[in-house]
Amino acid sequence: MSKSMRVRVLTLLLVLGYGNVSASNHGDNDSARVTNYTPVATSTSGKKWFTFSPALKSSAYQTEESGTKQYKRWTGLKYSGYIRSYNQFRTMPQHNPLAPQADQLLTVNGLDIVNRVYTGYQEPMFLLRLEGTPTAKTWFQIEYSFDNQMMGIIREDSIANQVPGIGQTTNRRAMVYRIMQFKGYANTKVGDFTLVAGGGVNWAKLSPFTLANYQYRDDMFERYPWQPEGNSFGSYTRFYNEQNIARDQRWGNTGTQGFMLSGKNLPKGFGFTFIVGKSDNSGGFQTYLTKTPKNLIAIRVDKSIGVHKIGLNFFDQFGTYDNVGFRLDPRYDATVDPHYLGSKVRQQIITADGKFNFSKFKIYTEVGIGRFQDGLFTDRDYELLFNKKQEKDSITGLNYNWNNPLKAHCFNFQFDVLKSWFGVPLSAQVFSVRKSVANVNSESLNTANNHTVPTPTNINTNNDITVFPGAILDVGQMANNRWGTNIKHESAYGKLKVSAAWAFNKEWEDVSGLFSNRGNSISYWHQTNSFTTSRFTYFQKYAGPYQRNTSIYRRVYESYGITDTVVDYLKMYQTLNLNLAYKLKFFGRDLILNNFNTYNSVTDDNFNPIPVFTDKAFLRTFYEELMAFYNIHPKVTLVSFGSFEKVTGNNRVEKAYTTSGTTAQGIEYSPGDVIKDIYNNPILSTTSDQGATVQQVSWGYGLGIDYDFSSRAGLYVRNRWFGQNDKNFTLNKYKGMETTVELKIFF
Template sequence: MRTIVSLIVFACCVQFITAQSVKIDSVDAHGNTIYIGKKPIRNFSIDGSYNGLIYYRSFDSLFDGNQAEEKMILSNSDGGGEQRVLRLNFSGRPTINTYFKSDMFVAPSMRGPGYNTATSDKLGVEIGVNLEAQIHTDNGTAYLKFGGTQFTKLSRLTLWSTENKGESMFERSPWGGFQQAGQNYESYYSQGTISRDFTWGNKFLQGFTADIVKLPYNLESKLIYAKTPNNGGQTSYVSNNFNMSYGGNIRKIFGMNYLGVNSFNTRALTSDVNGKPYGYNVMTADGSYSFWQNDMVFSGEIGECRFVESTDLSENWAYAMDFSLLSKSNIISAPLTFHYYYIQPQFISLDAGFNTFLRDASANYNGEGGSGNAVGANISDIDYINGNRKGADVRTELNIEGLKVNLAYGISQEVEHLTNIVSYTHRINGIMFARVYPYRTVLGENESFNTTYRGYYETGSIDTTNPTYKPWEKLNFNTVECNLKYKINVLNKPLYMFYLGSLSTMQQDLSLYPVASDKAYMQIQYHEIESYYKVLEKIALAGYIGIETMKGNQYMKHGPNLKGKPTNAIGTGLGLGFDAEVSNSANVYVRGRWFDYKDKNNTFYTYKGFEGTVELRVYF
């Protein structure tokens, strides 16, 4: 609180001094201001955003009883992690060829009365931590960024964030851009996507980045020296252990196509004194090529990784590849995408768009692929690629008299069978659970629940003593997904209806389709139905129904240590709410959700209750 008061006093003093200095300035005969002292920056602006949340929950039952049955949190932001509530951007252009920008953030943690009250009333203020600049020359343009809270990417196998093709519209996402009330549902229906801000598809980092474009010979480049969430960074100014990431790329542009080389690396020492270096080095080549009257687009990336473990300092080499072929309309008069990937288990790239297989790839490791990702043989959506996996998938979207049908099919197999641990994500009430238990691992008596940012996943184990288990055979995975979107008019007002569903199985035998019998070790289903009705020009009603089922066969055990019985769980969610447009730059989102979860075979894992949120988003 003292920090906030100090900032306010400082701002008032600056304003007072500025006001006094204006009185000293004079005007010449032509009405132009004569400045005594340095001439101020003319092109100076302040913009930003505010994202506040009022959150309330009430539990009928919670499996461990360690959280308050009823709780309200004021002036906060998204669940399952810290979010910046207030962002101020200060920018100016002192000359034609230079530009600067600095940011200030106010970020309260996800806490409230009754939980860690010693720190719950403190706001985290980050001021002057970000600086951006632009330099324009005849031979190129450089965009430089220094400090924290940057979002960027290189390539899918180096530095990337997964872009999921199907997502629920009911829960607000922190990367959602501003649109008028109900307009985001129209965008999702007509364009297949929604407005998103600069964080979407990018990785968070702190440090230095440079984007250099408009170079001679149609070249462009990016340079990075920073720390990511998987780096500890330099913990003290007296420490010689930097634990940083560095990399970059260079690309040659050929019209709509390109060829490029990418590199991303991490470096840390085993100790501050006489420490040995460990980490990973990834080098890839990527590109794209359009043909058949630019209807077909082939893109891909292939690369190699050198990984040095932090314990025995052993060195491992591995390679990976990722290729896609897109037909816009020539094959079936609709977009059609074919995708193939192959990632060896020793290919380590914690900040790439896939889950790394090894569990000890970083010193502060908290799950496969870095903090917040699943471990073991992961059963995931098609858009989430896993390490130690080879597979292919196909996706298309059809328009049948206004009914948009997005279909996807995926099949994959382990490259090597290295573990009997299996993991799978809880989608229906994931954000709610992450708000209650942010970034926790091995929850419950079977140590099977783990929370991530805006979600949680569960682990199970294959009983290797069962007579059908063959340790030399690889696990196989199948997934089918369906996303339906439809729009009708009710009383001359648009009504949007969406369905998002998937079925995934994991089994020992190779199959061309999901296995419905008990031969599958795990069967997982998600079904979500949403509706949005723009009842007034500035108000849209929202409704949601979701159900998920997780079922293991007789050879599965709950948790990573073979403690519990096979999973037989069902989770449900029922939601109501509305969006209200306050002005042309501010919206209010109100949501209420009734949730229920029960594992019939492991009754300890049960929760039920209600949560409500009131969110205000302002852009200025």
């Protein structure tokens, strides 16, 4: 067979889907399977398809390094991935006036085929990763994801009566949303080097304050795009053992675009990572067309010292808003040809961190400083406007500088005590983050900077989903403009797994004046039906009937305004968590029970770390969750879920009218209408109806079944009933049912 014929046969086999299901492990962020997912259980199937090792005869090749050398090209070519179908039917006979838009929907891989609209979460249908070893010391990987929106119209007159452009709904038949991510690896005498490049998402992690992604707690009832292969009950067993869901090994990383070069096993224990390109809030590579270019440079240099490691991290995001600035150039007519000055932005964070592993305890710490400035003048603009050179930065936007490190610092100290020391395992965290460290690409939640949006036109609009004023934090979560402490105990008492935690944190400064709507507020993310409610309105602020909701990926924050006219206090937040898990035999088969509770309160006390259970707290929230997983057959698992959530405010939190009437300004109101001013800020009532505060209840329960055809294929069905109502904010109500069916096959 000729060489060209062998290449054609190889290509045909790749297209038809014959290849090895396993892959070499190269780097910390690659899994044993080519699907990128952490395997829960080892595959019991010994059947594998081909590993491509073409029988190319060794021949002499001229090389720059050694002249004549013999080796085999393209040995060990492998690939794998998955194919899946994710369909959902939802009916809501009772729902909010603004969302969802229809009583019923039927989605097929992210498209509502009943209402002919996209549903926001475009579920991947197909993932393929191809990798090979061109030489003995090099390796490459290409990753490709595919999503069919089922929107195409196939007809003979493919041009007539259709809107031009392949992006139009009537012309679109498929969407590729990760296009050819390339990854190369080389082993050399001085170390191992990996280069990642591509137009899709390059996942990266440097440190919690520079580049990382906070991992929210999720329940195990929902199915996830990153769900791994393996026996279904094995994933629930792992959840029981580790008290966490199985995630993509790159979970916790943040998304970037561009190029990433890393080096490991360098001389003297050194390593590095260098990233250049874009982050998720600086726009794509075409921002030069809208004249809002922002770019990212991030660097980490670390050194291993035995079992310990220390590192230096640098994060720099910078750019200009050429078409939207903070100050108009007075030499131009703003109505005819507006020009802007003060359009430069920079965001920088520098930290040092260390991981120290001792026999009886472990320490992780990171300390640094950060600044955020926008509305800066370039030297050229400053000279044009003031006819003199700029000697120091002139700023018309936010000026969170780091001249005073005490007011620009970030600090995180985590201390884990092993059971062998105290007899009881404990972990403690102390953190402090000032408002100048505002990085939405980090583990620290942004609660104090409304200028982190991609462009200034999105400040305080429904397109701003980067800031959460007054957010209640999870145990272990950090936020800027906060300092606090978390203490946690996790242990096993026989078959009973116990996790108990207590946390408190407090604001550093009052920043309510930055926000035009509900400036002095409290934000809480709803844990009941979090994934379901996030699909009512996708990635939007000021959603819902009272414009209180901020929808982000797989969860929704709701903001509750405080009506105080004088804010002479700093809010304090208290949290209690308790998780209990137990595994037992029921009729000879394994049964896992898991119960989770969390309680939060928010007060204006000077210092009160203890949760408050009375109306002294601005807001109190309680969440109860119970899940059960029953392995009725080696291939069949029954799953069930139940949850209850209650949110209660005191008389200083925004209120709704309880009667009908007219204000002194002539504005009519009805029961359930929020009492607010013309700027949508909550205020105290000036009518005889003094209103009533938040009394909100949410609930959800569901049943499901997992059927494993094999360790690499399964059918997963879920049915959830859900609802919410508020005694006083009567528009805030919904009730419905949804069914999801997923078929997933790994290859």
